[in-house]
Amino acid sequence: MSQGFARTQTVAVLGGGPGGYEAALAAAQLGAEVTLIERAGVGGAAVMTDVVPSKSLIATADAAVAIAAASDLGVQLFARNDAGTPLRPEIAINLAAVNHRILALAAQQSEDMRQQLVDEGVRIISGHGRLDGPHALVASTGEGGVDFDRIEAGTIVVAVGASPRELDSARPDGERILTWTQLYDMKALPEHLIVVGSGVTGAEFASAYMNLGAQVTLVSSRDRVLPGEDGDAAEVLEKVFARGGMTVLSKARAESVTRTGDEVVVALADGRTVTGSHCLLAVGSIPNTAGIGLEEAGVRLTPSGHIPVNRVARTEIPSVYAAGDCTTFVPLASVASMQGRTAVFHALGDTAIPPERGRIAANIFTAPEIATVGLQERDLESSGLAGYAHKLPLAANPRAKMIGVSEGFVKLFALEGSGTVVGGVIVAPRASELIYPVAIAVERRLTVDQVSRVFAVYPSLTGSITDATRAMHRVHGG
Secondary structure, three states, rough: OOOOOOOOOOEEEEEOOOHHHHHHHHHHHHOOOEEEOOOOOOOHHHHHOOOOHHHHHHHHHHHHHHHHHHHOOOOOEEEOOOOEEOOOOOOOOOOOHHHHHHHHHHHHHHHHHHHHHHOOOOOOEEOEEOOOOOOOOEEEEEEHHHHHEEOOEEEEOOOOEEEEEOOEEEEEOOEEEOOOHEEEEOOOOOEEEEEEEEOHHHHHHHHHHHOOOOEEEOOOOOOOOOOOHHHHHHHHHHHHHHOOOOOOOOOEEEEEEEEOOOEEEEEEEOOEEEOOOOOEEEOOOEEOOOOOOOOOOOOEEEEEEEEOOOOOOOOOOOOOOEEEOOEEEOOOHHHHHHHHHHHHHOOOOOOOOOOOHHHEEEEEEEOEEEEEEOOHHHHHHHHHOOOEEEEEEEHHHHHHHHHOOOOOEEEEEEEEEEEEEEEEEEEEEHHHHHHHHHHEEEEEEEEEEHHHHOOOOOOOHHHHHHHHHHHHHHHOOO
16 A cells, blocks of 8 residues: 555545546555445456457457468368378357357456455445435445445546447347347357448457358448558458458448348448348447436536546546546547546546557457557648658568468658657557557657667567668668
8 A cells, every 4th residue: 555645535436447447446555445336347348248258259269260370380180080081170169158258257357356456445336326416426236226325435436438339220139139248148150240330349340250250241331441540451451351251341331220030131321231140230339427417416428428538537526537438538448447547646646647649559459450559640641740651561570471470560650850759550460469669669759760779589570660660760860
């Protein structure tokens, strides 16, 4: 426990996802008296139904791809029949077993997080919570939520997250028409999965189920997959999707989704229809801010229901902070965690360093992964900053050749004159790990020359980062 903080300060946290968990943990470690209210389980939707389960499913899909591609490296799998003749076995996906493991893993992660909070002295209330003014939360617990517990606190942190957006013309039924939280009850691989929405969530699940062996159709209302991401990265992914047999319908807006027996029909705005066995709706999310007393307590909401916060995650009410997907800031689990910590540090008088949009690292868990950090090409163009970029294909990397990687690249952005690294994109297996040194360069404002002087293991994929910065040195000279 940190010194200098008396245990007289009180913090109440509504929501136990990444933002609420980190807020409660940090507050307890700073000596505050902390109460956390969570209805589903510590970790919230991120752990129980979203980030942890989806990335576990993707890890299984990656394993299937690795097995299928092993023959390219000279590894061949055979079984023998009764006559001793070698047979090439097929890769089979036991989706029921996969989903059982995923949900068990999520439950264990939630329990580990709960125990960490308990060990730090956090009081955890299982139930629904709402604000009762700017200095109190009310938790409804017990059978039917008839028991109530009122918690007064000097600081309140709201971290209630968001839920999948539903369409009036495409109501999920939990069996054939699904949101991403409902996928884990399926007992068998979908014969033909139609994914509506080509943003991050849609692209990730389309990639995963394609690699698990399902027929996949991706319905995109825009002219390409991942319309908000780097164009070169989206182009690589579209090529991988096409080679894997996925059908991508561009500029195709879904008007409705209906179910007839064991089939679903997606009607498009141009009059076409797509028929499949299942449909995944990945059309965005809405914040879980309705009906929890925010506006009554004086907290302003945007028309979309999000909570506006300042750089230290504070609302317009001094005692109320907010973190995560329910706010107007970047909707990432890592950002929610940082907001939760920042809010508590600010409220309790510790050093609070606000997260900056221009230094946030993010990853899209497709195959290959797409990782980004800092400013991107479009940001440089819109800001008027004099910057330049260098893209280095991974196909030229010796380690990539050894492990059979032929697609992907490292692309870095730097400022003219100073050579300061301001952003980057990596498309590669485990790009989520490879982006870290670039994130450090952006955070510490290192120049391309400084990065180029850091030793990278040879051979390694990280060697492409130093190779790119060395190539950028030629632009500057000295």
